[in-house]
Amino acid sequence: MTILIKNGQVMLEQGLVQRDVLIKEDKIVNIAPHIEQIECDTVVIDASHKVILPGFIDVHVHWREPGFEYKETIKTGSTAAARGGFTTAMPMPNLNPVPDTKENLQKQLNIIAQDSLIRAIPYGAITKGELGEDLADFSDLAELGCFAFTDDGRGVQSAGMMYEAMQQASKLGKAVVAHCEDNSLILGGCMHEGKRSHQLGLQGIPSVCESVQIARDILLAEAANCHYHVCHVSTKESVRLVRDAKRAGIHVTCEVCPHHLLCNDMDITENHGNWKMNPPLRDFSDQKALIEGLEDGTIDMIATDHAPHTLEEKNCCMSKAAFGIVGCETAFAQLYTAFVKTGRWSLKQLVDWMSIKPAQVFQLPYGKLAIQSCADLTIVDLEKETVIDIDTFKSKGKNTPFHKRVVYGMPELTISRGKIAYQEESACLQNN
Numbered sequence: 471m472t473i474l475i476k477n478g479q480v481m482l483e484q485g486l487v488q489r490d491v492l493i494k495e496d497k498i499v500n501i502a503p504h505i506e507q508i509e510c511d512t513v514v515i516d517a518s519h520k521v522i523l524p525g526f527i528d529v530h531v532h533w534r535e536p537g538f539e540y541k542e543t544i545k546t547g548s549t550a551a552a553r554g555g556f557t558t559a560m561p562m563p564n565l566n567p568v569p570d571t572k573e574n575l576q577k578q579l580n581i582i583a584q585d586s587l588i589r590a591i592p593y594g595a596i597t598k599g600e601l602g603e604d605l606a607d608f609s610d611l612a613e614l615g616c617f618a619f620t621d622d623g624r625g626v627q628s629a630g631m632m633y634e635a636m637q638q639a640s641k642l643g644k645a646v647v648a649h650c651e652d653n654s655l656i657l658g659g660c661m662h663e664g665k666r667s668h669q670l671g672l673q674g675i676p677s678v679c680e681s682v683q684i685a686r687d688i689l690l691a692e693a694a695n696c697h698y699h700v701c702h703v704s705t706k707e708s709v710r711l712v713r714d715a716k717r718a719g720i721h722v723t724c725e726v727c728p729h730h731l732l733c734n735d736m737d738i739t740e741n742h743g744n745w746k747m748n749p750p751l752r753d754f755s756d757q758k759a760l761i762e763g764l765e766d767g768t769i770d771m772i773a774t775d776h777a778p779h780t781l782e783e784k785n786c787c788m789s790k791a792a793f794g795i796v797g798c799e800t801a802f803a804q805l806y807t808a809f810v811k812t813g814r815w816s817l818k819q820l821v822d823w824m825s826i827k828p829a830q831v832f833q834l835p836y837g838k839l840a841i842q843s844c845a846d847l848t849i850v851d852l853e854k855e856t857v858i859d860i861d862t863f864k865s866k867g868k869n870t871p872f873h874k875r876v877v878y879g880m881p882e883l884t885i886s887r888g889k890i891a892y893q894e895e896s897a898c899l900q901n902n
């Protein structure tokens with residue numbers, strides 16, 4: 471397919487410039503001030519008054535298939551991601567079966583090949599069944615092209631197990647990506663341990679539950695000479711640990727979720743399951759440290775931790791609800807509205823954290839707009855106001871506390887690997 475995008479403001483290395491973009495098959499073949507339509511079957515898209523951004527990369531999504539298709543499928547998850555402007559996503563392995571062997575990962579890869587609207591590179595598990603007892607078949611999983619190794623959803627409790635995982639991953643040139651949580655410190659909590667949990671009379675999860683495991687893992691990563699990436703950092707202590715480790719020359723990177731940048735525990739207005747996520751919304755001082763950590767380069771990227779659940783699993787009080795919220799459809803627009811529109815960040819910074827840095831950190835050949843690069847992009851109307859409405863979600867999951875919030879900058883058309891993966895019906899961008 472040949473696609474010509476006319477008159478958009480294109481995010482190039484030097485910033486936004488008005489350009490036409492020509493796509494053939496899965497590559498961008500030209501970016502120039504004026505490109506004329508040559509072939510008659512070219513799809514022409516009018517991007518006047520819109521910006522064209524390199525497709526976002528989400529290194530942390532839960533697509534729930536195989537095993538939990540009632541929450542999400544690879545089809546609905548990838549459609550939701552495309553609607554949010556993502557062109558590449560990394561599905562987490564808390565599935566059934568867990569991708570801990572070649573056969574299990576192949577099963578997931580087959581569904582991805584058939585159903586995913588965007589590029590998807592699944593993780594392999596660290597331990598068999600994510601149970602923390604026996605190491606998964608690392609070399610088999612790497613051979614099939616798993617993205618990295620993680621037991622996301624739970625922390626690896628044994629230092630010895632984590633050390634062995636890091637040594638093996640390092641030999642294979644893969645990262646260990648860690649959900650950090652010490653089981654002995656969760657204490658049955660359902661939100662951050664602090665003033666708000668006391669007001670609501672709910673059991674809290676202390677910050678140290680996360681940071682203590684990051685501290686351990688940083689030392690293990692140094693000893694194993696492994697690339698260690700921390701999932702969804704949520705506390706100021708975690709930010710400090712990563713900052714110090716980077717200064718010490720240890721190969722540590724990390725991500726932060728939109729909701730931890732946008733909110734803190736005092737924003738929890740009611741005891742409702744839609745405010746329950748893991749890690750929880752922390753203190754205002756943690757939120758501030760996360761924003762500053764992102765700005766000073768301690769935190770490398772933004773990842774959504776898109777975690778769909780059914781209504782029954784979330785439409786209840788916090789102590790009973792499942793952990794997690796959906797996020798991929800609104801991540802860019804929410805962050806753009808809160809941080810770019812208000813003047814704190816430039817659009818370039820946000821694109822760096824959502825496209826360029828994830829590609830750089832994990833050495834992927836995506837994440838930028840240039841001639842000969844992969845045709846992964848999203849077209850965004852930064853001026854248009856949208857009210858977040860769960861009834862418009864492509865995800866099966868409607869679990870978000872942000873229903874009815876007003877945002878700007880919802881993506882209108884997303885192209886992944888040269889194919890239109892999502893198009894907003896009301897946007898009328900195609901000319902023929």
Ligand SMILES: [Zn+2]
Pocket residue numbers: 622623624649701702748749
């Ligand atoms: Zn996690």
